[in-house]
Amino acid sequence: MSDERQPPKPPRARRTAGDRMREALLALCDHQGQVIEHREKAWASITFAGTRHTVALLFAGDEAVEAGERFVAALPDHEFAIPGQLVADAGVSECEHRLLPSPRLAVTCELLLLEEA
Template identity: 65%
Template sequence: MLLGDGQAQIVSHTERSWASITFAGTRHRVVLAFEGADAVEAGECFIAFLPDHEFAIRGQLVADAAVTRVDHAAAPPRLVITCELLLLEEA
């Protein structure tokens, strides 16, 4: 499944190192914009499916993926989603 149906535009992306006693990885904040009625519908699906999505990132395990902010606009239809992901390095 293609999360977001290829309708998202990346507005911004930040990354910072993260570590605990047993794991190391990176925390990512991504802001995505979905513009137009079809794209907004795809964005709503993105929100619904992100927490349970099976990511395939070589050498990485997505330990957490959450939507932290959602902004809607009606005219023109626009949806902006901020999400945070915690990626851990696979051993």
């Protein structure tokens, strides 16, 4: 009988609130956008703690640009379901369209996530 042990599996990376928020944003744009930048900064008030996120997305091609336009319209009123987090504010801070050499839409959005008690 040989004692061949399997090497231990590496621990699974724990998904952060930022990871879940990015996944929710990509789902909202039908996975037609690409996250090209994500900045996260701690945020707190007297009664709440959380994080402020700035996310830049790129939509390339006709179909992706259409999805990006729907994303821009839907984001401010979207009800996010992120475990342990409340999205207190979500909006588009910058939007840039380009038609040549091919259709592109660059969107920067700001989100404030508060930790649920």
